[in-house]
Amino acid sequence: AANSGGRLLDEAEISTAFETAGRFGLATAGSGTNTFGSDPALRQDTTASASDGARAVLEVGQDKGETFLGSPVFSALGVIMRIIGTDLQSYIGIGTIATTGGAIAYTTKHVGFKITRAASGTTSLYATQGDGTTETASSALRTVTTTDDFDVIAVVNSTTSVDYYTRINGGALSAATNLTANMPADARDLSMLLSNVGVATASRFSIFSMKWKR
Secondary structure: OEOOEEEEEOOOOEEEOOOOOHHHHHHHHHHHEEEEOOOOEEEEEEEOOOOOOOOOOEOOOOOOHHHHOOEEEEEEEEEEEEOOOOEEEEEEEEEEOOOOOOOOOOOOOOEEEEEEEOOOOOOEEEEEEEEEEEEOOOOOEEEEEOOOOOEEEEEEEEEEEEEEEEOOOOOOOOOOOEOOOOOOOOOOEEEEEEOOOOOOEEEEEEEEEEEEOO
């Protein structure tokens, strides 16, 4: 980045504690909802309806690759699955991914984290990235319960890879999980979403804050 008098000229930062719904592009499917100002800042709910989903999007850039300039860092604090249904998919990170109440299209251009559960099995947190055609995901980083409070961090290393970090319940930051395949050339916006994956089951996903910085 250019430097002037010891100051970086290409620095930029966008952050939110989900102060107001007016900052976001919101979408829902079925009876899914986005609720601001509670539990702790943004809460997404689905009911026992197979078609439910919810999404909140904070705009960063104008589809010209700005979001990935300067090896940015994405972070989210206070990520909690308050209610875990029998089947769910969720996402938080960089990239605008559609929610329809069905399976989430993780092949969309993105860098971030997902929490998934299928057929009442283990609920797990993964690192995930996609280039518009194919997704690359880590092995499970953590098992998730309704009492867990996560922090997640993704550090983009130019065009070559992403380092993913997690912290649970105020503990130590994890070692980096590095993913190199299917790096997106660009991705736009910060997103949080929850889907019932076409199964009639209720879930609740909440978050305290998220930030993008380069």
